[in-house]
Amino acid sequence: MRLTIFWDRMNQQFGEGYADSVAKDYVMAELDGRTVEQALADGVGAKDVWRAVCATFDVQQRLR
Known part of the structure; x- marks a missing residue:
């Protein structure tokens, strides 16, 4: 997943x-006790970070 897609989904989900x-x-x-920004800066892939966001929040099904 590209970062642009990741941020587009974040913006659609949360504003x-x-x-x-x-x-x-x-x-x-x-994310092992990190924020999204920390995980991305540490080299965690955007797709893995998005999966963590989906697991943590009630993300709309169309964005999963």
């Missing part, structure tokens, strides 16, 4: 302003 907040502030167990 543009809130997606940034979720990525910066929400620590996820599925």
Whole structure:
């Protein structure tokens, strides 16, 4: 998954302003206690990060 697709899905799910907040502030167990931004910076693939987001939040089925 490309980062552009990842961020498009984040924005569709959470809205543009809130997606940034979720990525910066929400620590996820599925990402070993990291935020989305930390996981991406550490080299975790966008697809794996998106799966963690889907597991953590009630993501719309069409975006999964």
